[in-house]
């Protein structure tokens with residue numbers, strides 16, 4: 443299947459506009475997800491069951507696999523019933539915002555196979571939180587962990603700090619009440635929105651978190667961190683996060699440093715806007731996972747995200763301190779069998795190091 447995908451299917455898909463390919467997949471996936479027989483068939487094809495070594499209990503929630511789908515692949519929760527059949531243990535849907543947004547002007551997606559990356563400038567395109575959260579009423583899987591990423595509506599109105607906080611509160615409250623959602627991620631680091639990233643300064647993050655803290659917390663809560671900031675800026679954000687009832691951090695979002703595109707493109711839109719996924723995020727994400735783990739150990743659950751294409755990549759993040767992993771680009775480049783392959787090889791890597799469970803391997807670089 444993997445060879446078929448990499449050498450034939452991907453070559454054909456990569457001839458077409460990435461957004462059109464993605465939209466067609468969403469339609470196809472949504473259709474499959476509605477049919478029990480097809481879900482069963484996909485489960486047989488992509489899921490391997492013997493996952494004891496990589497299963498984890500985190501804050502009373504069982505994650506059958508550490509590998510999850512990152513936010514942005516399924517913005518409108520169209521695929522809530524088919525993503526679990528690909529073998530992921532959890533999935534983050536969205537980012538969703540209070541009001542719908544049709545997305546930034548084109549172009550907003552471009553593949554860069556030379557650096558195993560995708561340039562993303564969607565700008566929080568989604569159909570709005572009311573419609574999206576309603577879709578979770580139709581969840582079929584009882585073992586899969588569902589997360590929702592919330593962000594502020596991409597519009598000039600939310601450039602005002604108080605409006606922006608109100609906007610987050612609205613989406614947070616809806617997700618917080620839905621029984622089929624197990625965790626909420628507060629996305630403070632979308633690089634493609636009106637007014638930039640207003641909550642990536644400690645003072646403003648403090649205001650946002652203190653406002654959200656007033657709502658009775660019913661879910662695990664994570665913060666999606668920026669990675670294109672200095673260590674000291676990052677640490678200041680962690681200091682704020684540590685003062686609130688936040689369960690963990692996702693490290694992290696897209697890479698805004700475009701030096702990775704040197705000698706590849708000089709397109710002004712691409713250089714000045716959006717962010718890069720995939721390999722350009724890998725090293726920086728690992729550095730920041732290590733920094734966070736060294737300082738907070740098990741006080742913050744770390745979800746490592748960025749540039750995971752293989753079990754070796756996932757294991758590197760785990761040894762840096764991540765308990766869970768998220769990915770998108772690796773699956774787009776290597777196909778849907780990637781998750782089963784990562785499971786298979788991750789189990790081998792853990793055993794080779796003499797551990798009986800993934801939990802023993804977390805943060806081993808820092809012991």
Ligand SMILES: Cc1cc2nc3c(=O)[nH]c(=O)nc-3n(C[C@H](O)[C@H](O)[C@H](O)COP(=O)(O)O)c2cc1C
Nearest residue numbers: 512513514536537694695719720748749769770771
């Ligand atoms: C097409 C695309 C859309 C994305 N949209 C979002 C988003 O809406 N919210 C978010 O928090 N991250 C978004 N991201 C960032 C990913 O969640 C992830 O942080 C980043 O791509 C690094 O992981 P990867 O290298 O495995 O793709 C998006 C990424 C891609 C490729």
